[in-house]
Amino acid sequence: MTDRRAELMLGAAAVAVVLIIVAMVVFIAISAWxxxxxxxxxxxxxxGDIDAELGDMVNAGGDPTAADYRVRAWPLIYATALTTVLAVLIGVVVAVLAAIFIVELAPxxxxxxxxxxxxxxxxxPSVVYGLVGILVLVPFVNDHLISENQRESVAYVITLNGPGVLVSVLILTLMITPIMIALTVDALSAVPRGWREGALALGVTRWRAVMSVSIRAIRPAIVAAAVLASARALGEAIMLSMVSGSKGFAPQPWDGVLFLFEPLRPLAATIAEQAEGIQAPALKASIxxxxxxxxxxxxMLSVGGSLIKRSLRLGTAR
Incomplete structure (x- = not known):
């Protein structure tokens, strides 16, 4: 009877969590409609200028017209995808190499x-990383990496003063990589040592044994770590608001090196910065x-990660 009661309580708690999440999503969807x-x-x-559009929403007051709801959010979506993808790609490589060192090579x-x-x-806390970025990296980039010619070349479009793509990606990578390292180390440590020893007995090198046996076995864990890190990167607001330049601008890769110094602002940072004006109906709906x-x-990240992990598990089992 006690086990049955515990089962019912745990089931009720799980259902309650699901209902709360569904209610939250429905509420946000209705408010965003x-x-x-x-x-x-x-x-x-x-x-259009997304920053000007957000400002017009605030100025529209409590009775906005259809024109006051105008939003062209591509610069914010692009900035979110750009910083997340670059940080996760760099972080995965660093995390795998660091995990190999910790598990296989470190005394x-x-x-x-x-x-x-x-x-x-x-x-x-992410704000600590933001302080490192704004107090250390941003001044370094502004004083040593950006030339006066580069500033003048885009002076009529944007201001280059340190915050931008380079600092945002570096700090975001620094923030999410420890998560991936911790998960990858745990997964790599769980691989039976006999698997690697069997590969070594066949005459392959130690590096080849690690890459072809251990890393292959933990691919689902690497995907899970990347998904978790991506979710944190997507929702990061305060740190990116501090180091991104906080401008609704879409950096252009074809600008060459200049691209690294161009400012941007992801969706989460925009939400944090515009929260003070949420009483304006148009801005509230946009947020x-x-x-x-x-x-x-x-x-989509969670579902995609689950599908990839399942296919990798099936491939490993075969």
């Missing part, structure tokens, strides 16, 4: 120090629309 209703698919497009004493430090870095896009993106 006016923004999508007036803009349609153009909401995701380009054209026990070194490993006993590195693992707690990595876990500590994974728990550091909820941005939140809904982030929620759907996280859902």
């Amino acid at each position: 006016p923004s999508f209703q007036y803009n349609g698919l153009k909401w995701f497009g380009s054209g 026990p004493r070194v490993r006993a120090i590195i693992v707690p430090v990595v876990r500590l870095l994974a728990a550091v 909820y629309a941005m939140a809904l896009v982030l929620l759907v993106s996280s859902l």
Whole structure:
């Protein structure tokens, strides 16, 4: 009877969590609907100044017209995807190599120090990383990497003063990589040692044994770590607001090196910065629309990651 009661309580708790999440998504979708209703698919497009559009929403007051709901959020969506994808790609490579060193090469004493430090870095508040970026990296980029000719070449479009793509990606990578390292280390440590020893007995090198046996076995865990890191990167607001340049601009890769210094502002940072004007109905609907896009993106990440992990498990089993 006690087991049955515990089962019912746990089931009820799980159902309650699901219902709360569904209710939250429905509430956000309903609140976001006016923004999508007036803009349609153009909401995701380009054209116009997104910063000016958000300002017009605030100035529209409590009785906005259809024109006041105009949003072309492509620069924000592009900035979110750009910073997330670059940071995760760099982070995955660093995390896998770091995990190999920690598990396979590091002496026990070194490993006993590195693992707690990595876990500590994974728990550091994002605002601390933002302070490092704004106080250390931004001045360095502004003083040593951006030339006066580069500033003048885009002076009539944007201001180059340090915050931008380079600093945003570097700090975001620094923030999410410890999470991936911790998960990858745990997965790599769980691989039976006999698998690697069997590969070594066949005459392959140690590096080849690790890559072809251990890393192959933990591919689902690497995907899970990347999905978790991507979800955190998508929702990062305060840190990116501090180091991104906070401008609704879409950096252009064909600008060459200049691209690295161009400012941007992701969706989550925009939500945080515009929260003070949420009493304006038009801006409120747009903010909820941005939140809904982030929620759907996280859902797609989760579903995609699950499908990839399942296919990798099936491939490993074969």
